[in-house]
Amino acid sequence: MKLVMIKYNAGNTRSLQYALRRLGVEPLITDDAEEILSADKIIFPGVGEASSAMKYLRSKQLDQVITQVKQPFLGICLGMQLMCTHSDENDTACLGIFESTVKLFKANDPSLKIPQIGWNTIGNLKSNLFNGIAENSHCYFVHSYYAHLGDHTIATTDYCSPYSAALHRDNFYGVQFHPEKSALVGEKIIENFINEDLLCR
Amino acid sequence: MLTKRIIPCLDIKNGRTVKGTNFVDLHDAGDPVELAALYAVQGADELVFLDITATNEKRKTLAELVDRIAQRINIPFTVGGGISSVEDVRLLLDHGADKISINTSAFKSPNLIDQLAAEFGSQCVVLAIDTKQHDDGEWYVYLNGGRVATETRCLDWAIEGVKRGAGEILLTSMDHDGTKSGFAKEITGIVSKHVPVPIIASGGGGEPKHFAEILNGIADAALAASVFHFGEIAIPDLKKYLSEQNIPIRLNC
Numbered sequence: 500m501k502l503v504m505i506k507y508n509a510g511n512t513r514s515l516q517y518a519l520r521r522l523g524v525e526p527l528i529t530d531d532a533e534e535i536l537s538a539d540k541i542i543f544p545g546v547g548e549a550s551s552a553m554k555y556l557r558s559k560q561l562d563q564v565i566t567q568v569k570q571p572f573l574g575i576c577l578g579m580q581l582m583c584t585h586s587d588e589n590d591t592a593c594l595g596i597f598e599s600t601v602k603l604f605k606a607n608d609p610s611l612k613i614p615q616i617g618w619n620t621i622g623n624l625k626s627n628l629f630n631g632i633a634e635n636s637h638c639y640f641v642h643s644y645y646a647h648l649g650d651h652t653i654a655t656t657d658y659c660s661p662y663s664a665a666l667h668r669d670n671f672y673g674v675q676f677h678p679e680k681s682a683l684v685g686e687k688i689i690e691n692f693i694n695e696d697l698l699c700r
Numbered sequence: 701m702l703t704k705r706i707i708p709c710l711d712i713k714n715g716r717t718v719k720g721t722n723f724v725d726l727h728d729a730g731d732p733v734e735l736a737a738l739y740a741v742q743g744a745d746e747l748v749f750l751d752i753t754a755t756n757e758k759r760k761t762l763a764e765l766v767d768r769i770a771q772r773i774n775i776p777f778t779v780g781g782g783i784s785s786v787e788d789v790r791l792l793l794d795h796g797a798d799k800i801s802i803n804t805s806a807f808k809s810p811n812l813i814d815q816l817a818a819e820f821g822s823q824c825v826v827l828a829i830d831t832k833q834h835d836d837g838e839w840y841v842y843l844n845g846g847r848v849a850t851e852t853r854c855l856d857w858a859i860e861g862v863k864r865g866a867g868e869i870l871l872t873s874m875d876h877d878g879t880k881s882g883f884a885k886e887i888t889g890i891v892s893k894h895v896p897v898p899i900i901a902s903g904g905g906g907e908p909k910h911f912a913e914i915l916n917g918i919a920d921a922a923l924a925a926s927v928f929h930f931g932e933i934a935i936p937d938l939k940k941y942l943s944e945q946n947i948p949i950r951l952n953c
Contacts, residue, residue: 513796517771547821611702612898612920614823614867618745618950619702637703637950639776641798641823658702680776680798682740 503538509547518679545577550589571697579673599646626653638676705745705921751781770796801826817865827866872902880906883914
């Protein structure tokens with residue numbers, strides 16, 4: 500299994516690397532197009548700000564590499580948001596893989612804090628990425644922007660309003676939460692991404 | 701629904717836990733990684749490691765410890781204690797910390813908060829505030845682990861810190877810390893109402909009902925140390941109790 504984690508300027512990748520290692524997979528962390536395109540599976544992590552991340556991806560032509568990928572591909576947190584069409588975070592055009600746009604949480608109740616930080620439930624699970632995961636399992640979220648519900652939604656979470664906790668189109672998957680920080684539930688989701696026979700294009 | 705968080709705090713000196721524990725099943729109770737792993741399995745929602753090492757070797761020792769924690773733990777963790785620069789933070793985040801907490805250094809150079817938020821994002825910047833109520837009824841900020849008083853009101857500093865980019869407030873009431881008589885509901889409620897970011901209440905948790913009181917509409921998370929370390933409160937029992945009190949809690953972890 501050749502698993503590549505895409506290296507770019509958004510956030511630390513150490514926790515994810517160790518989570519994969521605990522599952523017996525040593526990821527290759529690289530921004531090299533050939534390495535990415537020859538991987539069996541690809542993870543696109545991300546913590547940070549959308550516009551500077553997109554700018555960096557474009558400067559390295561990684562935007563074109565990512566949209567060409569035919570193998571199972573998993574975006575995490577900011578990674579998932581960058582796979583949508585547009586983010587309101589500094590009015591950023593994104594990769595356009597998922598037909599969702601990314602908006603800032605609007606709290607209609609002052610007790611709802613922004614960013615959302617903590618464990619929330621995922622429901623309406625509709626993918627083999629979630630095999631063995633019970634409805635309303637808890638995952639760890641840290642984010643101020645969210646992707647709305649749409650045709651590509653494969654898991655739903657409610658904060659301020661229901662939104663996409665995970666998206667899927669063809670070989671592309673994205674999760675808003677951090678599976679590498681979501682205890683055994685997250686571990687199982689990463690294991691599914693590694694082991695399940697997921698779609699290729 | 702977003703759940704309330706239970707956060708054990710581990711004090712660290714020279715890479716070891718400072719206070720003892722009475723977990724008989726731990727191979728090495730002084731090893732923060734072993735204790736952290738146990739808490740993670742028991743259902744802790746996050747962990748905080750507070751480093752009180754004062755030597756020059758501190759940064760390296762702490763970074764090595766953070767790396768060992770990240771290798772083992774599958775829940776989020778925050779590292780604090782003597783962090784005073786962007787470079788300190790970069791080192792800890794690069795070694796796998798999810799968040800860092802800053803206290804005295806941020807008060808002395810508030811611009812540090814802006815710099816950290818710009819460089820790494822607000823989501824990893826926790827502003828820790830130690831506070832104490834004076835005879836005039838106001839709560840004031842204390843520095844250097846509570847040894848140095850200031851004339852700044854706790855609420856004013858919390859509001860400024862969040863404006864500058866702090867993503868969470870860790871609020872410790874020195875009047876309640878160590879008393880096991882309950883968390884500081886009044887000041888925690890005031891700060892929580894006036895800042896838009898999550899509040900972690902700290903100091904005074906001695907019984908499960910104290911956690912229920914502070915998490916019921918006041919704080920987003922509750923932190924404690926010795927009641928967990930000495931087994932006075934077991935995390936699974938606490939979470940079951942809170943759930944029975946209709947507080948949203950992550951069970952079945």
